[in-house]
Amino acid sequence: MSKDMNLSVNGQSQVPPGFRFHPTEEELLHYYLRKKVAYEKIDLDVIRDVDLNKLEPWDIQDKCRIGSTPQNDWYFFSHKDKKYPTGTRTNRATAAGFWKATGRDKVIHSNCKRIGMRKTLVFYKGRAPHGQKSDWIMHEYRLDDNINPQESINVNASESSNQEEGWVVCRVFKKKNYHKALESPHQSSSSAALTMNSRSSTLIQKPNNDGVLDQILMYMGRSCKQQDIENKHNNNLINNINNIQLDDHIMQLNNTNSFINMSNRFIHLPGLENHHSPTNNMDDVSSLQLIQQDCCSFGEILTEAHEHRAAAGPVEMMRSGPSDWVSLDRLVASQLNGHDHVENITSNGENNNIYFPLHHHGLQLGQLCTNERPNDEDDAFSQSQAHDDDVDVEFWSYARSSSSSPSDPLCHLSV
Amino acid sequence: MGDSNVNLPPGFRFYPTDEELVVHFLHRKAALLPCHPDVIPDLDLYPYDPWDLDGKAMAEGNKWYFYSRRTQNRITENGYWKSLGVDEPIFSTSTDINIIVGMKKYFAFYIGEPPEGHKTNWVMQEYSLSDHSSSASGSSRSSSRRRSRSKIDYSKWVICRVYERNCDNDDDGGTELSCLDEVFLSLDDLDEISLPH
DSSP: OHHHHHTOSSSSOOSOTTEEEOOOHHIIIIIIIHHHHTTOOOSSOOSEEEOGGGOOHHHHHHHTOOTTSOOSEEEEEEEEOOBOSSSSOBOOBOSSEEEEEEEEEEEEEETTEEEEEEEEEEEEESSTTSOEEEEEEEEEEEEOTTOOTTTOTTSOHHHHSSTTSEEEEEEEEEOOOHHHHHHOGGGGGSHHHHHSOHHHHHHHHSTTHHHHHHHHHHHHHHHHHHHHHHOTTOOOHHHHOOOOBBOHHHHHHSOHHHHHHHHHHTTTOOOOOSTTSOOOOHHHHHHHHHHHHHHHTOHHHHHHHHHHTTTSOHHHHHTSOHHHHHHHHHHHHHHHHSSOOHHHHHHHGGGEEEEOOOOOSSOOBOOOOOTTOTTOOSOHHHHHHHTOSSOOBOOSEEEETTOOSOOOOOOBOOO | OOOTTOOOOTTEEEOOOHHIIIIIIIHHHHTTOOOSSOOOOBOOSOOOOGGGOBTTBEEETTEEEEEEEOOSOOBOSSEEEEEEEEEEEEEEOSSSSOEEEEEEEEEEEEESSGGGOEEEEEEEEEEEEOTTTTTTOOOHHHHHHHHHHTTSOGGGEEEEEEEEGGGGGGGSTTOSOOHHHHHHHHHHHHHHHHOOO
């Protein structure tokens, strides 16, 4: 016991030098959370209980400190019991803001068995719906709701049966800003930067990827959404995605800097208004590859595209079949509808044509040409390059070539 | 390897900062002070190819740690370590003044004979004590220690951290946002923009 106290979090002495609490997800769930829900004693008070509603993220680092070594992430147990008055959703509001779930829960596996789920939440300052997004991220782990009773009889079915009840174990950390890291690479000797392990250093070596892609996907997601809202009758997201018009004051809602950043990066990208345009022009190819390279950092989504990059021309790459887009489709679909349209999308995926004419001037997302613009023989490349001034920016709209009538550009977003 | 006398609950791992490696492990080794925990083995001059370190060096999270000596000759059985020409100073964060406590050099592993080897993804970070570390600060705090160290050859010892670059991405254990998470986050922004009403 005294030995344990030697490492006690709350006592004076600490974890030996060089050691950090870096549990795997499996350790968090299988060891710590399981013991917690089973009321078993956990040797060291490594993970504390916290009332999430009373703890602001910036206070967590004090409350959940482990030893005296620098930390990049913090852990605590939280008991989910508070609900919003209307409904069954967990109330994760604090005095200064609230935690909002993002994305979909991720299944955590251990030896190919489901052991739990992970929810990702972001802290917003203020009150919904006007909260201001912060860099504080929380991963909330819960034991699996659907654990097969034959498999594990004594896994406290009562506690974990309802995902809105019971104990969870949480990891809180601050989202890293890789752009900042880039601007000041020599700060890496500060201890915080140093403990960021290999992953971040790898990212630093391939600069500028994340932000740009963020933006692109933002627009892709945006176009999907709008279309979906307005084209309720059409379930097929891919078919839906057509054209968006974004006017200037919508742009202002976005981070202007990053947008400018992005447009600079793509400044050399020729317009590609006609998706049948030849792709063997070397300049075009190389600038398209710029985008491809950016894409590559999105391993999870576009791995496939990455692999094809050497062999296929850029457009072929983007088009290389459903697999490239399936995961993206899936996430867009889930974001929109809360359920998967995967099969649907997959079956149509091969018809997708993608083109991304792009201009940098007006910061407007262009009025969309439908892909059906038949055999437009204009040299779209040189034309758009010559017309740098009156420009629409049209990113990554993609449409299905087989859709027969040029549908009206329905999706102008006017605010 | 590396289990030694550390008895920590699950989830604790050896993820030292540069400063800890230099100040705690390297200084103490050079000063012949006992290291606790004594987890980093001494491989002397390293004749080992990086893939042979497993079982000899301390392994944690696809990285291997060991003590060695400063040398000009970093030739192994099947190749050699070549400097990448990057020298990073290691600062002490324990005081307000930035004191350089050590240096970190980067090496890449080449298979083959020296000038014509094939570059690999293996990277080594070599930590050494800075020769002038004691002159960098006149603080009284370090003066007493300086006296005792003055007989010691600081330049002799190094700590090496070896890893293979492409193994790096999978050891974050979820402490980072995945790319997918980032996308979702961005999509959240759209909610607020496109659904103003």
